Amino acid sequence: MSMLTPPGMGGKYRVTGTTFPRMHRPSNRRRIVLSAVAGVIVLGVVGVGTAQLAGAFDGNGSGRDTAGHCPSSAVGTKAADATSARLPKPSAVTVNVYNATDRAGLAKTTADELKKRGFSIGKVGNAPDAYNNKLKGTAILLGGPKATSALKVLGTELAAGSLKTDPSRASASNVDLIIGSAFGTLDPLQNAGHALTVLQQPAPTPSGKTCRPSGRT
Structure with a gap:
């Protein structure tokens, strides 16, 4: 019996020989696989965080500012201001008032009312032959290609x-109001004032991007 055999143990449990059995460590393959998976997860998290951080500082990412809030409608406000700046004031628009009906004095009373509302008045009288007693509608607002803004005002x-455009006219501020047979009076002053306000401050145009709230107050 060998000296390495514990007392009372023999037979098939007997240890013989002078060489110790070699004890191998478990394979490292599993540990390598787990380490690789963990590395991929860490790199993924770092990549997502970097992308979010970059989006917070550029102007085209999430549509939010660095605090996570949706931006204000500054772009829409600037667009409305630009539109208002292109429109002339009533005092900068010279209106020639022509009567195409057989009702005497209609051009004069209409011109006087437009003057009270701030417009500059040019010629007042009967309509040209092309329109005189031939205009069945309410009125025609006539001006050159450059007078689009003046006509809108x-x-x-x-x-x-x-509205009607005369290509032969070059003025941007001189327009005609030709009164037709269906004309009664100008629109009430309150309605006209509201229409002018809406014209000067149109609704902001959507940019096409949707900004979602961050859920924070």
């Missing part, structure tokens, strides 16, 4: 009037 005084 004048149009706030008469919602039923129709």
Whole structure:
């Protein structure tokens, strides 16, 4: 019996020989696989965090500011201000008032009312032959290609009037109001004032991007 055999143990449990059995450590393959998976997860988390941080500082990422709040409608406000700046004031619009009906004095009374509302008045009288006693509608607002803004401002005084462009006219501020047989009076002052306000301050145009609230107060 060998000296390494514990007392009372023999037979198939007997240890013989002078060489100790070699004890191998478990394979490292499992530990390597787990380490690789953990490394991939860490890199993924770091990548997502970096992308979010970059988006917080650029102007095209999430549509929020660095505090996580949706931006104000500054762009829409600037657009409205630009539109208002392009529109002339009533005093900068010269209106020639022509009567295409057989009702005497209609051009004069209309011109006087437009003057009270701030417009500059040019010529007042009967309509040219092309329109005189031939205009069945309410009125025609006539101006050159550059007078689009002036016509829009004048149009706030008469919602039923129709706009017409004369390519031969070069002025941007001189326009005609030709009164037709269906004309009664200018729109009420309150309605005209509201229409002018809406014209000067149009609703902001959506940018096409949706900003979602961050859920914070």
